Amino acid sequence: MAEPGQGSLIAMIVDQDSATGLLLTGVGHSDLRKRTNFLIVDDKTTQSRIEEAFREFTTREDVAVLLINQVIAATIRHLMDAYNKPVPAILEIPSKDAPYDPSQDSVLQRVRFMFGEA
């Protein structure tokens, strides 16, 4: 639970460039147990590690928004599609190498699917 009066955290599962830039804004946080609110994904990061970080950030009470590069989200699309909680909000953001693709966004896919059914 976020400390009263201080707000909730913004978690990230992003590549190094996105992490460096976003951490400049001051979103990075580490608690007493050295748990951070971000995971920097590189070539050596395994999918299981990404899945573990996704589950951790979506179950933490002090996280309100989760930013994830769309390229990384594609590797755990099954978890993204199964996620339906309002908090934390999961936002797919573009990376340096890959622009934002609306057709890959899970939220827009869901909207299209729901209205497609109707």
Add this chain to the structure above:
Amino acid sequence: MPSPTDREKLFSDTLDAAEDYLQLQHALGESLRAGFLSLAQARYAMGADRVSSLQIPSTLSATARVTTAAGGNLDLLLQEPSPAGAPAPSHSPPSPHAQDVPAASTSIPEAAAGALQDCAGPPAALAVEASGSAEPASHGLEQQLQQLRLAAESHHQSDNLMEQLAAKYCCDGAGTLPSPDDPLSGGAAADDEQYAEVAKPGKPLHWFGSLVAPSLRDAEGHFGRALAAAVQAANTQRKLRKGPASYSSAG
């Protein structure tokens, strides 16, 4: 039973939310693109190693957070970074070892006094021996007394020096260090401003050095705008998630 008008309104509201979401994603992408470009320029100017995740400290405290306002919308909250990292100067109380220092220091004047007393003997003996020649004996006595006075003064100075060193480095007059379990053995060096720890900068920009390239400051601004757009996109996403559910429940 919801009317078709209500369903159409829900449908149009959801489409509006989707359009807002796409526009915010576009703005987010533009800001991120500009930020990446500025970051690349900063790396070119400062070096790739100086602008990387290697500079990220192990302890972090978030200054950019989100708060939940009325209605469930998220607001970006930017706090002032505290100049954290500077340990409070530990005003170590006079350690018990310091109390021993005066005792040790008193022993030196005592030793000097003892030396004076010891030396009082030989001069007296010299006086007895040199009873035959009074002037040379008195001259030698004066020299010895002068030497003893100088020795006593140097001892006195060394007492002060010993006290100073003992207080500074928190050890007794004998030069032994206190035990680690001693709670009063605070870092005396922390009291010394010369050895005080440099405060870790609170602003993330200062992780990369005290003098950073202007492009890195530009990158900070671009990513800040991207973060604001991301928070707004998260709010719009919340409406977007509610839309299909309400529409299907209304149908």
